[in-house]
Structure formats: C-alpha cells, structure tokens
Amino acid sequence: MKAEEQRSHSPPVEVQSRATWEKLYELQVHPLEPGLQDDERRKAPIALEVSRDRYMDLYDFFPIGYITLSSEGIINEVNLAGAALLGIERNKLIGRRFAPFVASEDSEPWHRQFLNTQNCNAKQSCEAAIRRVDGSVFQAKLDSSRMEAGNDSPVRIIISDITERKSMEKEIQERRKEMDDLHMLHATSQTVAAIAHELNQPLLAIASYSSAALMLLNSEAPNLDKVRKAVDGCERQAHRAGKSIRDLLEFLNIQEFSTETFDLNAEIANALDVARSEHELGFECIFQKDEEIPLIRASRTHVQKVLLNLLHNGMEAMQEAGVPLPVILVTVKSIPxxxxxxxxxxxxxxxxxxxxxxxxxKPFFTTKAKGIGMGLAVSRSLTETNGGKLWFESQAGSGAIFHLTLPFAS
Structure with missing residues (x-):
C-alpha cells in the first residue's frame, strides 16, 4: 500500500516512459522473484530518474507558464516560464498567493473561476490583466483545472501571454470604427447630395410654374385655364419634394413598430386593388394564392409598403418599355x-x-428617369426588420422577379 501511495503522488512522465513506470511498480509492490537479475533492479530506478529529469526539463522550459495552486490559492509549484511572466524568481514565488497578481478590475472573474474549478472537473478559462512585481501589466489567458477529485484538490493553471493578440484585436476594432466613420461620412454626403438633387428639380419647376402664373396674371386678359395648370404644376412638384424627403427619413430612421397577426392573401389582394387605383397602366394580374397558408405576424403597414413598392416598380417598368400586354404574376406559398x-x-x-x-x-441607385432610388433599399430594410428577406432573381428574358419572405405567427 505504501508503494502504491508513493507511485500515485509521483509526477507524471512522458508516454515513452510508461513501460519504465510499470516495471518500477512491479518491483515496489510484488515480492521479488528469485530469478530476477540484479542489474535489472538497478536499471529501473535509473530509467525512472532519467525520465523524471526529462519531464522536468519539458516542464521548466515549456514556453507557457504552469502554476500549481493549493486549495487556498497559494503557489506550490511554478515553471520557469510562469516565473518569467510574473517577473519574479521562482523560489520567491513559492508560498505566495496568486490572486494579488491579478489586476483589481479582473479579480472578481478570477475568484469566480478559481471556485468553479474546485467544484467541478471541467476546465475553466478567463482572460485577465496580470500585474507583475515591477508594476507592468500584460494580458493573459488563464486556463485552470482540478488536479484531483475533491474540493481541497490543488489547481493547475496554464497562463498564456495574449497581450499581442489583444493589441491586434484593439487595432482591428479601431480600424473598423474608422471604416464605419468613413462609411457614415460617405453615406451622409450621399444623402445630402441626393436631397439636394431631388429638391432642386421640383423647386426649379415650382419657380418656373410660379413665374408663368405671375406673367399670365399680369397680362391684360389673363388665361385662367393656363394659370390653373401652372398652379397645379406647383402643387405636384411640392408633393414630389415632400415624398422624396419622407422616403429618405423613412430609410434613415426606421423606428419601433407594432406587429399583428393577419392573412397574407388578403393583404396582397388589398395591395393589388390599391396599385390598380393609383396607377394609370391597365395590366392583367394573376394571383396564385395558397388558401391553406398560416397567418403571418408582422407590421401590416410595413408589408403593405413593400408590396406596393414592388408592384409600382413592375408597372412603371412595363409602362416605360411599352409592353403591349402587361402582366403581373403574384404567387404565395410556404417553404418546406x-x-x-x-x-x-x-x-x-x-x-x-x-x-x-x-x-x-443600394440607397440612391435608380434606373428610372424620376425617383430618388430609395424604394428597394427601404423595402429590404422594412422586410428584414420584420424578420423576413427580400431578394431579386435574375432570369434572362423573364422580366423582373422579386421574392419576399415573412414569418408565420406560430
């Protein structure tokens, strides 16, 4: 029994020395056989000593710090790399508490990890700032594990210097922030340019209509019909300018919204009726709906805006191209x-x-002669805000095909 206890408290050795350990165990535990050679008994302890020295060399000169703590957090063992990381000679570390080396801002996470390590067999990890004896600080990753069963078991710590990695992560974050700032600045400049462009055209038109109206009114016999047309032109251009501003604000500031459960088929039918009444193009509509599709949950207002925008885009494209028999096909289905x-x-x-x-x-991109190029950008943002997706499918000679998904209520 004494030999077994000695063996269980001996330090581990390399896999290649396992046979030597087994031979030494047999020599210590079992009675010697009468025919055992004396030189074999002498070789086993020598091989064990060589293996132990080799293990200690690996332990000491391994580039990662190894520290063994007692159940009270006292340093019992430390390799050379661990002592170098803490900036103090190894013999002066033995018997000291490890916790004071952890920076105050990270002391609580480390204390929690140490307690968790004592209470379970799983390896625990955390990142912490370590303060050396000279006051310098480095970033470390601390991996800890319990060496034996029981709450009083010693704890082995593997301490790795991750200062360079953390510095790189910080630099990457700073570069990403700079890129975000540049992107925001670019987007802002695009927004300002788009607003200026979209407001400039209707304002010039309003000025022209107003000048014409004044000239007509100042004439000896004003033509009231022409004056009325000029005023109507001013009104149309004012509405156009207002719509451009509303589209921009909607894209830049999609606020909180409420959702509700509703029938998607009914909402599409309603959007088709609205599109017909708002557009002068006469088109054939084929609506292939799924009568058994479940209810969806989303913002009804957002869904209506997206549907109307896609329908208006299709109608305007067919009208500008002079399609003789314009057709819009709407299909609804569930995805397996x-x-x-x-x-x-x-x-x-x-x-x-x-x-x-x-x-x-992309915002501000348009293929239309009129328009700010925000419709599809706003539609995708609204769709994704409601948990869906919006994308375009390209098929040669097939017109435009847009797909929209929305989540079911249950």
Whole structure:
C-alpha cells in the first residue's frame, strides 16, 4: 500500500516512459522473484530518474507558464516560464498567493473561476490583466483545472501571454470604427447630395410654374385655364419634394413598430386593388394564392409598403418599355422546413440589366428617369426588420422577379 501511495503522488512522465513506470511498480509492490537479475533492479530506478529529469526539463522550459495552486490559492509549484511572466524568481514565488497578481478590475472573474474549478472537473478559462512585481501589466489567458477529485484538490493553471493578440484585436476594432466613420461620412454626403438633387428639380419647376402664373396674371386678359395648370404644376412638384424627403427619413430612421397577426392573401389582394387605383397602366394580374397558408405576424403597414413598392416598380417598368400586354404574376406559398411564407412578384417587363443587379438594393441607385432610388433599399430594410428577406432573381428574358419572405405567427 505504501508503494502504491508513493507511485500515485509521483509526477507524471512522458508516454515513452510508461513501460519504465510499470516495471518500477512491479518491483515496489510484488515480492521479488528469485530469478530476477540484479542489474535489472538497478536499471529501473535509473530509467525512472532519467525520465523524471526529462519531464522536468519539458516542464521548466515549456514556453507557457504552469502554476500549481493549493486549495487556498497559494503557489506550490511554478515553471520557469510562469516565473518569467510574473517577473519574479521562482523560489520567491513559492508560498505566495496568486490572486494579488491579478489586476483589481479582473479579480472578481478570477475568484469566480478559481471556485468553479474546485467544484467541478471541467476546465475553466478567463482572460485577465496580470500585474507583475515591477508594476507592468500584460494580458493573459488563464486556463485552470482540478488536479484531483475533491474540493481541497490543488489547481493547475496554464497562463498564456495574449497581450499581442489583444493589441491586434484593439487595432482591428479601431480600424473598423474608422471604416464605419468613413462609411457614415460617405453615406451622409450621399444623402445630402441626393436631397439636394431631388429638391432642386421640383423647386426649379415650382419657380418656373410660379413665374408663368405671375406673367399670365399680369397680362391684360389673363388665361385662367393656363394659370390653373401652372398652379397645379406647383402643387405636384411640392408633393414630389415632400415624398422624396419622407422616403429618405423613412430609410434613415426606421423606428419601433407594432406587429399583428393577419392573412397574407388578403393583404396582397388589398395591395393589388390599391396599385390598380393609383396607377394609370391597365395590366392583367394573376394571383396564385395558397388558401391553406398560416397567418403571418408582422407590421401590416410595413408589408403593405413593400408590396406596393414592388408592384409600382413592375408597372412603371412595363409602362416605360411599352409592353403591349402587361402582366403581373403574384404567387404565395410556404417553404418546406421553414416557418415562413414566400411571396413572388413577377412582371413581363424588360427586367434588370446584369450590371445593375448588384446595386439594386443600394440607397440612391435608380434606373428610372424620376425617383430618388430609395424604394428597394427601404423595402429590404422594412422586410428584414420584420424578420423576413427580400431578394431579386435574375432570369434572362423573364422580366423582373422579386421574392419576399415573412414569418408565420406560430
């Protein structure tokens, strides 16, 4: 029994020395056989000593710090790398508490990790600032594990210097912030330019209509019909300017909203009726709905805006291209394995040029003669805010195809 206890408290050795340990165990525990050679008995302790020295060399000169703490947090063992990291000679570390080396701002996480290590077999990890004896600080990763069963077991710590890694992470964060700031500055300049462009055109038109109206009113026999048309033109351009500003504000500031459960088929039918009444183009609509599709949960207002924007885009594209028999196909279906409904809106217009597809959802990009280029960008933002997706499918000679998904209520 004494030999077994000695063996259980001996330090571990390399795998290659396992046979030597087994031989030494047999020599210590079992009675010697009469025929055992004396030289074999002498070789076993020598091999064990060589193996132990080799292990100690590996332990001491390993580039990562190893520290063994008692259950009270006292340093019992430390390798050379660990002593170098703490900035103090190894013999002066033995018997000191490890906790004071942890910076005050990280002392609580370390104390919690130490207690967790004593209470479970799983390895624990944390990152902490370590303060050396000379006052200098480095960032470290502390991996701790219990060496034996029981709450009084010693704790082995592996301490790694991650200062360089943390410095790189900080630098990356700073660079990312600089890029975000530049992106924001660029977006702001784009926004200002877009606002200036979109307001400049209607303001010039309003000025022209107003001048014409004044000239007509100052004439000896004012033509009231022409004056009325000039005033109507001023009103239209004022509404255009207001719409441009509202679109921009909606994109830049999508505020909190309330959601509700509703029938997607009914909402699409309602959007088609509104689109017909708002647009002069006469088109054929084919609505392939799924009567058994579950209710969805989203902002009804947001969904209506997205649907109307996609429908208006299709109608305007077909009208500008002079399509003789304009058709819009709307399909609703559920996606197997996903808790969403998919809406597909397809027209038989000219479609989207290949070079324009990647810019389709970017703010301020438009292929229309009029427009600020915010419709699809706003529609995608609204869709994603409600937990869905909006994307374009490219098929040669198939017009424009947009897909929209929205989550089911349950």
């Amino acid at each position: 394995g996903e808790n969403v409904a998919q809406v597909t809106i397809r027209d038989n217009g000219p479609g989207i040029k290949e070079e324009d597809i990647y810019r389709l959802f």
